[in-house]
Amino acid sequence: MYAQLVDTGLKKVAEASEMSADERAFQARVDADVKIEPKDWMPEAYRRTLVRQIQQHAHSEIVGMLPEGNWLTRAPSLKRKAILMAKIQDEGGHGLYLYSAAETLGVSRDDLIDDLHAGKVKYSSIFNYPTLNWADIGTIGWLVDGAAIMNQIPLCRCSYGPYARAMVRICKEESFHQRQGFDIMISMCNGTREQKAMAQDALDRWWWPSLMMFGPPDAESVHSAQSARWKIKLLSNDELRQRFIDQTVPQAEFLGLSIPDPELRLDEATGHYAIGPIDWDEFKNVLKGHGPCNRERLATRVKAWEDGAWVREAAMAHARKRAAREAA
Amino acid sequence: MTSEWPLWEVFIRSQHGLAHKHAGSLHAPDAAMAVKNARDVYTRRNEGVSIWVVRSSDVVASSPGDREALFDPAQSKVYRHPTFFPMPDEVKHI
Numbered sequence: 442m443y444a445q446l447v448d449t450g451l452k453k454v455a456e457a458s459e460m461s462a463d464e465r466a467f468q469a470r471v472d473a474d475v476k477i478e479p480k481d482w483m484p485e486a487y488r489r490t491l492v493r494q495i496q497q498h499a500h501s502e503i504v505g506m507l508p509e510g511n512w513l514t515r516a517p518s519l520k521r522k523a524i525l526m527a528k529i530q531d532e533g534g535h536g537l538y539l540y541s542a543a544e545t546l547g548v549s550r551d552d553l554i555d556d557l558h559a560g561k562v563k564y565s566s567i568f569n570y571p572t573l574n575w576a577d578i579g580t581i582g583w584l585v586d587g588a589a590i591m592n593q594i595p596l597c598r599c600s601y602g603p604y605a606r607a608m609v610r611i612c613k614e615e616s617f618h619q620r621q622g623f624d625i626m627i628s629m630c631n632g633t634r635e636q637k638a639m640a641q642d643a644l645d646r647w648w649w650p651s652l653m654m655f656g657p658p659d660a661e662s663v664h665s666a667q668s669a670r671w672k673i674k675l676l677s678n679d680e681l682r683q684r685f686i687d688q689t690v691p692q693a694e695f696l697g698l699s700i701p702d703p704e705l706r707l708d709e710a711t712g713h714y715a716i717g718p719i720d721w722d723e724f725k726n727v728l729k730g731h732g733p734c735n736r737e738r739l740a741t742r743v744k745a746w747e748d749g750a751w752v753r754e755a756a757m758a759h760a761r762k763r764a765a766r767e768a769a
Numbered sequence: 770m771t772s773e774w775p776l777w778e779v780f781i782r783s784q785h786g787l788a789h790k791h792a793g794s795l796h797a798p799d800a801a802m803a804v805k806n807a808r809d810v811y812t813r814r815n816e817g818v819s820i821w822v823v824r825s826s827d828v829v830a831s832s833p834g835d836r837e838a839l840f841d842p843a844q845s846k847v848y849r850h851p852t853f854f855p856m857p858d859e860v861k862h863i
Contacts, residue, residue: 481833527813534810541794544776550796551773610793614814753798754772760799 443501443565443589443654447494447674449664451486471672476602479545487671490664491601492546493562494673496553499539500564504557504738506532508572509581517575524621525578531614538607545603558743566724567654569732576629576636576643582622584644584651584689590615591685592655595675604673623692630696637697644693645701652716653724655682686714776825777803779810781817789821797822 457465464484470477477483506529513529516522540550556562567585572578593615596608629640656662656678668674676684690707693700704717726732774796780789792811797803803822811817831839847853856863 478833480830530809530813534813537795537810538793541776544794549773607793750772753774756798756802757772757774760802763799 443498443592447490447497447664447668449486449490449667451664451667454666454670468670471600471670474598474600474672476605477600478602486667487673488546490668490671491604491673492543492548494668495539495543495546495604496548496556496562497564499536499543499553500557500562501568502532502536502539504564504568504742505585507738507741508568508570508734509578511572512575512578515575516578521625528582528618528621531618535611535614538610539604542601542603542607554746558739558746560730560739563728564738565654566727566732567650568738569727569735570647570650571733573646574639574643576625576639577647579622579625579629579640580643580647582618582620583626583692584622584647585654586615586618586622587689588651588654588685590619591681591688595681596673598672598675600672626696626698630698640696641698644698648701649719649723650727652682652686652719653721653727655679655685657721657724683713686716687712690714774798777807777822778825778828779803779807780821780823781807781811782819782821783816784818789819792816794825 455464457468460468463482467477467481467483467487470481477487509525509529509532513522513525516525540553543553544550553562557564567588572581590612593608593612597605597612599605599608626640629636659665659677659679662678665674665677669677690700690705702717704715706715707713708715727735730736775798776794777797777800778794779792781792782789792807795803795806795810797806800822804820807820807822812820843849
């Protein structure tokens, strides 16, 4: 979800008979819920897939700061501004925890950032949509962070120790994000008719992209089976999406907002909500770089990185000079 | 010249008088900046009252391959635990 369509580089799930002794021992540890740690032996495909997954996740955290930063200077009160600032700061921290987890797999953070800037590695499709008004900030916290929590809680149990530990820390902080979003929605839905209309408009625009965050339907997710075997994906895209829908529809009802899906209905037999078709062409289009904000987001990241280069270099030069003086 | 900042491991002492515990890692050009960054990244919610930072390259770790040699010998020495010694019910405060 924050990591969508993670390529394992494999055509099919490896069978026990095709595994080397090392691979069989590795899989046995994963099956026994023993955490894999950085210095442990691991199959190269596992390591590569994790680097891809964790860095997509990390990039999503820091690119996710941009749509919200758009509203920092226009938050409706000092309190809302301080809260939004704290949330955005958390996202930066989450990016850092995740980059650190990826670095334990033998890659450098600068290389990961180069991959993002070169367009070689994606971030979540959701951040390519614009934040048009203040209600979007509420909706992002409520839906986007809500969807993120749905995905991240199972990942606290994933097989790779540093990733699992980063997820535990992130999940503790993420709940604040979702609640601050819902709190904004409550205020707007209890406000003037215009404010409530803004809330409905934001839900109309963010609902479907939020459902797409969980990635393509299970039948089309070619790499999920191997990732599930390695316990770096614990629930399927469709399972997570269904949980999210079941949890969110009653929350929308509480707000007095309607979900923009004429086919939405509660299936009495299963207790789950059924939804209309998701426009996967839109999803694929956004992933290919043709969403409303893809170019702007990446350009903003690259500019921030390049504009900050002299600071990073100066700080390093200063540290080297001081170290040399102390050594002399 | 590469300007990637070196990696530091961060240890935080929580409020409750416990030992410093590994919290995570971060990049910083020097120790002073590492402490500042650690404060911003790892103590935003009153998680700590003290911070240690150590250059990651200075950490010496045991190797996973030595796990059996290092840790298995302890398994056969159950007498190191007090519960190994059954105590008569009549005997108190021991």
